[in-house]
Amino acid sequence: MSAPPVDEVERIVVAALTGNRDAESRMLVALRPGVLAVLRFGAFHRWVDAEDLTQETLHIVVERVRARTIDDPRKVFAFAAATARNLALNAARKMLRQQTVVDSELVDELAQNLEMEQSDLSEQDDRQLAEAVAALLEELPTERDRQLLMRFYLDGTDKQQLCRELGLSPKHFDRVLMRARTRLRTIIERRAPHLALLPRALSLFLALATTFTFWVRHFGHW
Amino acid sequence: MKTLDRQSLEEQTRLVSRYVAGDLSRSERAEFEAWLIASPELAGEVEMERRLRRGIASAARRGWLNRSASRPVMSRQWRVAIAASLVAAVAVGWVLAVPGRDRAQLAESNRPAKQLPRLASRVVQLASVRGAAGAPDIEVARADAPVELVLQPDVVVLTCEDGSIEFECPSGAAPATPQYPEYEADVVNRRRAALIWRSPRQTPVSGTQLSFALRDSASLEPGDYDVIVRGHAPDHEEVVGRFVLRIN
Numbered sequence: 001m002s003a004p005p006v007d008e009v010e011r012i013v014v015a016a017l018t019g020n021r022d023a024e025s026r027m028l029v030a031l032r033p034g035v036l037a038v039l040r041f042g043a044f045h046r047w048v049d050a051e052d053l054t055q056e057t058l059h060i061v062v063e064r065v066r067a068r069t070i071d072d073p074r075k076v077f078a079f080a081a082a083t084a085r086n087l088a089l090n091a092a093r094k095m096l097r098q099q100t101v102v103d104s105e106l107v108d109e110l111a112q113n114l115e116m117e118q119s120d121l122s123e124q125d126d127r128q129l130a131e132a133v134a135a136l137l138e139e140l141p142t143e144r145d146r147q148l149l150m151r152f153y154l155d156g157t158d159k160q161q162l163c164r165e166l167g168l169s170p171k172h173f174d175r176v177l178m179r180a181r182t183r184l185r186t187i188i189e190r191r192a193p194h195l196a197l198l199p200r201a202l203s204l205f206l207a208l209a210t211t212f213t214f215w216v217r218h219f220g221h222w
Numbered sequence: 223m224k225t226l227d228r229q230s231l232e233e234q235t236r237l238v239s240r241y242v243a244g245d246l247s248r249s250e251r252a253e254f255e256a257w258l259i260a261s262p263e264l265a266g267e268v269e270m271e272r273r274l275r276r277g278i279a280s281a282a283r284r285g286w287l288n289r290s291a292s293r294p295v296m297s298r299q300w301r302v303a304i305a306a307s308l309v310a311a312v313a314v315g316w317v318l319a320v321p322g323r324d325r326a327q328l329a330e331s332n333r334p335a336k337q338l339p340r341l342a343s344r345v346v347q348l349a350s351v352r353g354a355a356g357a358p359d360i361e362v363a364r365a366d367a368p369v370e371l372v373l374q375p376d377v378v379v380l381t382c383e384d385g386s387i388e389f390e391c392p393s394g395a396a397p398a399t400p401q402y403p404e405y406e407a408d409v410v411n412r413r414r415a416a417l418i419w420r421s422p423r424q425t426p427v428s429g430t431q432l433s434f435a436l437r438d439s440a441s442l443e444p445g446d447y448d449v450i451v452r453g454h455a456p457d458h459e460e461v462v463g464r465f466v467l468r469i470n
Contacts, residue, residue: 009262041268078256081256084255130280130281133278150287171236174239177238181238182270185266
């Protein structure tokens with residue numbers, strides 16, 4: 001199942017804004033990965049349940065689309081992103097109030113730490129992911145690309161310095177990262193497809209569940 | 223948000239790595255996230271960026287990455303030219319400076335010593351009261367970093383069975399129950415505010431003993447790291463200790 005291109009998503013949202021029920025369902029499916037990504041990588045992702053808040057965000061978005069107070073699909077995207085951020089912020093505040101966190105500086109540090117991983121991978125999955133990345137690095141066409149990835153991701157060397165030292169333009173640097181992600185996706189889909197495919201299947205299911213819940217709650221029937 | 227065209231999407235795709243690293247400004251982030259909502263394709267890129275980061279860190283922890291070549295490179299011509307110059311300079315210096323009969327003896331004495339094997343394990347006890355302000359609690363030189371750095375923080379508070387913290391429990395016995403059933407440790411890079419390593423959760427042994435084994439500390443970049451120890455209960459968690467690790 002491939003993701004619809006961005007202009008297709010825009011057309012779906014335009015149709016949903018006209019009250020097309022089928023388009024609404026497709027809109028939820030199309031928006032869900034993005035909302036989930038915002039919640040999983042946003043500033044407070046350490047403190048939120050991304051799956052739960054994704055449902056809540058999409059619910060609010062559907063209500064807003066139905067209310068016809070938005071007429072531009074791009075505003076729907078911005079509204080969904082802002083809603084996800086606000087819900088995450090509120091959830092984080094609530095969580096921090098419940099916890100005995102002894103160091104406010106530490107709270108800020110943790111809350112802003114975007115690389116703080118949630119433990120969403122088992123040891124076996126983590127191992128498979130490590131194997132996939134090791135394979136990716138092994139098959140890179142040049143030693144320079146390998147160095148770029150390891151020094152950027154492991155050593156934290158910044159992009160400007162790496163471009164200078166490796167004789168790359170910033171665009172070329174970006175292309176190396178993009179190619180690495182694309183190649184990693186292929187390797188993961190071949191070696192450990194559940195690491196790549198599960199979120200898509202789950203995405204479809206949960207979006208349909210949201211639509212169903214919304215319709216039954218508001219109209220008493222499906 | 224710009225027009226939803228392919229070129230704008232590609233511009234945003236170039237920001238994926240900075241977004242996941244938390245390097246975007248507030249306005250850049252807002253715009254990027256609106257694009258994320260609009261484009262499942264971009265969301266897929268973000269997800270894969272996260273997998274890539276995690277996978278590289280995990281592979282490094284497992285010692286699967288060959289870091290020997292991970293140094294800045296110069297062009298092949300430059301390398302050959304510099305190597306040739308060095309060889310020539312050393313050869314000329316050798317002939318001019320060292321009398322013939324001494325050469326063999328000198329060559330023997332200058333033979334490099336065998337590289338010392340890396341220390342397998344180093345255990346560091348971390349007191350609950352930290353040292354002088356600003357001073358690191360643990361210092362490790364990358365050159366002789368142990369294969370396994372074992373951190374044993376003394377941070378477990380013993381409580382009475384009802385969870386109260388007393389010198390003496392109502393039964394007259396001394397407190398013997400760890401305050402939290404599980405503990406975990408994080409190592410956070412201070413400069414980048416990035417989580418480098420998280421331990422599995424563990425239950426204190428013999429009442430208060432915790433032991434977190436950080437493997438391959440030599441792969442950490444030089445700098446200061448926070449070692450944060452948290453206690454976990456079913457309904458909440460709490461930071462119970464924080465130490466500074468310096469990699470030189």
